[in-house]
Amino acid sequence: MTTERKRLVHEFSQEIHGASAENVGDLLTDYYHADAEWHGPEPINAVEGPDAIADAYWGPLLESFPDLEKNDYILFAGEFEGGEWVCAAGNLVGTFENDWLDIPATGHATWLRYGEFHRVVDGKIAETRLLVDVLDVMRQAGYQFVPALAPEVVIPGPTTQDGVLLDEQDDEASEKTLQVVEGMIDGLHDYEEEGLDGMGLEKFWHEDFMWYGPAGTGTTRGIDGFQEYHQAPFLEAFPDREGGDHVARFAEGNYCASTGWPSVEATHLGDGWMGLPATDEPVGMRVMDFWRREGDKLAENWVLIDKIDLLQQMGVDVFERLRNDQQYF
Secondary structure (H helix, E strand, O other), X not given: OHHHHHHHHHHHHHHHOOOOOOOHHHHHHHHEEEEEEEEOOOOOOEEEOHHHHHHHHHHHHHHHOOOOEEEEEEEEEEEEOOEEEEEEEEEEEEEOOOOEOOEOOOOOEEEEEEEEEEEEEOOEEEEEEEEEOHHHHHHHOOXXXXXXXXXXXXXXXXXXXXXXXXXXOOHHHHHHHHHHHHHHHHXXXXXXXXXXXXXXXHHOEEEEEEEEOOOOOOEEEHHHHHHHHHHHHHHHHOOOOEOOOOXXXXXXXXXXXXXXXXXXXXXXXXXXXXXXXXXXXXXXXXXXXXXXXXOOEEEEEEEEEOHHHHHHHOOOOHHHHHHHOOOOO
């Protein structure tokens, strides 16, 4: 049953390359329940049913990128609180021929990084949670709104090239991966009392692990790079953050993933993160994490955050700035 769920989602990815803005609604009807929930990034957000999903997301996307390919580099399945889920991460790749979400078309090849979670019921998708790094599409189109501290690159798949798990995986390996991730999450909560050194990252992360962050943050290497270019500035901005409020969290083999809507809640209390002064306002963050375990520690972590939604909560309308060509804050 797990294998069938995974193949359903992977086949949909393969079918996208042959779809068009005109016929994608028919494709979605083949894969989705008539009353399926779909939750996407700002400014698309929530819609219901295959026709609405086609009108709000896939149709406009295929109109803008007519030769679009959907390349999963991570895909696996698991259960969470009674739901049967399949998650995937990868890059959508296409030629940016027509404007998308008011982002001016470039005519160039463009990479749209995505993460997604699908809850499958009776052989079809009943719920989708999907994030696309819209801020990075803007960056590739020449609009740099956020001064990232680390390099912003086309995010690669696993260095082991084994992230698409279409076959069944060893249960003991899956349980070990989940335990490592949940232990790491517990350690992150020690920041309030003991600071960065008290979080015990060295117990859970390989010394030279790769952390693939969203646009406006960038990609880091190793514990020192992670702390200097992401974790310390982030925790200074959101010292009271609380995470782990997940819609789904599960592991299979050496891989684990989680998402929440929001997954993290915090108050914006510190200056400087993404170039912004503190607002003293509460925020919620739509987040997806994908991890790869190697031995007893985590070697890679792919992170997506709906930055457009988060910036809007922090008083910045990125799309208004796009329309007015107001770059940097």
